[in-house]
Amino acid sequence: MTSAERDPARRAGRWVSVRLQQRDVLIQGDIGDERVSYAGIVITNFENGSEVGERWIPLGVDPSEADDERLIQQLRDALIWQARRPPEC
Numbered sequence: 001m002t003s004a005e006r007d008p009a010r011r012a013g014r015w016v017s018v019r020l021q022q023r024d025v026l027i028q029g030d031i032g033d034e035r036v037s038y039a040g041i042v043i044t045n046f047e048n049g050s051e052v053g054e055r056w057i058p059l060g061v062d063p064s065e066a067d068d069e070r071l072i073q074q075l076r077d078a079l080i081w082q083a084r085r086p087p088e089c
Contacts, residue, residue, distance in 0.1 A: 016078040017044040023056065041071065043078045 021042045027034045038058060045053040055078075057071050 011046070011049055014045070014047050014082045014084065016082045017046065018042070018075070018078070019044075020059075021056070041074075043074055045078065045081060 019042050020039060022037050022039055024035055024037045027036060040056045040058040043055045043057070044051055055074055057074055060067060
C-alpha cells in the first residue's frame with residue numbers, strides 16, 4: 001500500500017474510499033508454513049482527513065449471492081455514514 005493510500009489529502013467532512021486490495025495470510029501447518037494471497041475490497045471511512053474506520057470484505061473466485069448481498073450492505077452502510085443520514089424513500 002502506498003503512502004498516498006494511507007495518508008489521503010485532508011478534506012473537510014466525511015468521505016469513503018473503496019478500493020481493491022490483495023492481502024497475504026500465513027497459514028502454519030504441520031508440514032510447514034504456507035502463504036496465501038487473496039483479493040478483497042477495502043472500505044475506509046475518513047472524517048476531516050483522518051481515518052476513522054476500515055472494513056475488508058474478501059472476494060472469492062466464485063462469490064455466492066450471500067457474498068454479493070454482504071458487499072452491497074457494506075457499501076450502503078458506508079455511503080449512509082458519509083451522508084450522515086438514512087436515505088429518504
